[in-house]
Amino acid sequence: MRLEEEIFYPAVRGGPSPEAAASLDSFLDGHLRTASALEELSGMRAEGRAYGLLVERLRLNLERHFREVERGLFVEARRRLSERGLRDLGSLMAGRRAVAGCASSLWWRRRASA
Numbered sequence: 001m002r003l004e005e006e007i008f009y010p011a012v013r014g015g016p017s018p019e020a021a022a023s024l025d026s027f028l029d030g031h032l033r034t035a036s037a038l039e040e041l042s043g044m045r046a047e048g049r050a051y052g053l054l055v056e057r058l059r060l061n062l063e064r065h066f067r068e069v070e071r072g073l074f075v076e077a078r079r080r081l082s083e084r085g086l087r088d089l090g091s092l093m094a095g096r097r098a099v100a101g102c103a104s105s106l107w108w109r110r111r112a113s114a
Helices: 002-013 018-042 049-080 083-100 106-112
Strands: none
Touching: 002 018, 002 049, 002 083, 018 049, 049 083
16 A cells, blocks of 8 residues: 555656546545554454454455556556656566565566556
């Protein structure tokens, strides 16, 4: 989430269409909801109906977020940034991700190869 918030979103915000700019706020709100749900989960026992419902809600929210980013912001980034700009952005994010110790992210690898 931090990579998107600190690097990707500002790069797209640098000159997005009004639709993309409005979407950025929505995506950031989604990140806050995700962080809140993860915090709540960390304080719960991994059993029972409430835990299962929260995990399911989190899964659905994340899947929706991924679809929206892929169909909206990724398209906007391709429209707004040159090939070199996209490569530079990807390199910057990959470097930051490696420093943060999350280089094995399967989701990121799948997105990067698309």
